[in-house]
Amino acid sequence: MVGWSRLLSPAAKFANFRAVLQEPACRNALQQQLRRMGGDHGHHHMTIKPSRFQWDKFKDLMHFYVMLGVIPVTALVLYANIFIGPAKLAETPEGYVPKHWEYEKHPISRFICRYILNSQQQNYEKSLHYLFEENEKAQIRLLEEEVRRKMSERNDYQAYYYRPSVAKYHRVSKEAADELEALRGD
Secondary structure (H helix, E strand, C coil): HHHHHHHHHHHHHHHHHHHHHHHHHHHHHHHHHEEEEECCCCCCCEECCCCCCCHHHHHHHHHHHHHHHHHHHHEEEEEHHHCCCCCCCCCCCCCCCCHHHHHHCCCCHHHHHHHCCHHHHHHHHHHHHHHHHHHHHHHHHHHHHHHHHHHHCCCCCCCCCCCCCHEEEHHHHHHHHHHHHHHHHC
């Protein structure tokens, strides 16, 4: 109920002003707003009316996108349907393996299958790779769980202290230590 009262209070305020706006003096003043122009050569006036900028901008953009997109696509579809037409069934030559896009009937769907979409074999192999990766992650999680179980079973502690290093810098530091040893002597 509280929400309805919040909506009714602006409506009541508007009803008070509505009676004033419907008087004949206000109605004539709102309908015929004129801008009197200077000069004495007759009736120079400009009617003041609301801006049509948004409507004109919408129409301009609509015409632009129709010209840019709808007309060329329609022309392409008409060309494909009139001059190329749907595919016809024919015998496959001996030893020829058809490509995946050659199974489509319409020339536009053949183009989409050839250049935009992936083949069914590629999608299948991608899903197999995803399953392989998830299986590898599951095996790693099982191995980590086994390590945690063994650590709790033997009252051991977690010891991940291995720091990978690059062998090149280790060799350089060893050579420097050998040179210092040779300089110092016994």
